[in-house]
Amino acid sequence: MSEKICVGAIAGAFGVQGEVRLKSFCSEPRDIASYGALTSEDGKRSFTVKLTRPVTGGLGARLSGVATREQAEALKGVTLWAPREALPSLPDDEFYHADLIGLDVFDTGGAPLGRVRAIFDHGAGDILEVVGKEQLLLPFTKAAVPTVDLTAGRIIADPPDSDE
Structure with missing residues (x-):
């Protein structure tokens, strides 16, 4: 951090x-x-x-x-x-953007998706930009990002299906 x-x-x-x-x-x-x-x-x-x-x-x-x-x-x-x-300490389910940038992102099966490059907020909630083999934009919600482990330096994500 x-x-x-x-x-x-x-x-x-x-x-x-x-x-x-x-x-x-x-x-x-x-x-x-x-x-x-x-x-x-x-x-x-x-x-x-x-x-x-x-x-x-x-x-x-x-x-x-x-x-x-x-x-x-x-x-x-x-x-x-x-x-x-x-700065004030945050509740367990809140994070400073600076702490999320650079974290490795894996899907729920453990396969690497990439690394958080940026965080955007266009008014409807934060969006994580994950860059790996592909660029992925993930809504920063409990459903799409169930686990953030700052100690291990990783995020577990369950990206929405792209064909929906």
Whole structure:
């Protein structure tokens, strides 16, 4: 499991005083400001986040060390990462996406299907992209994915029949 989790991204500048527009990846968007200092993916930059107001497409925020619109614009696209220990623990049937990516996937008979490459959410629930001999898109439901074993690093899947 990774030591950092991506909790958001800077979508651009907002206003002229160095405020940024944040896109939060947290289930409760405002939680992004409660995890302490957030870092860039490479860990070279660190920001404390103070939310200011809701804005179109995200949240308005002030970041430490960002005082001008130009500084805010320069950060567009930067992802924000929190240390895993700052995040809440999850119930047994919930997972951080970062923990699922890279897991090996097997069918219920033990045959390998591939590895989780990405997770998509288009509004109707999470979809696992599994890449092996074929690309497979699996709904992340109990019926299609009955077992996730983070300790063993694997998922057992029962993919729906493709001829239905």
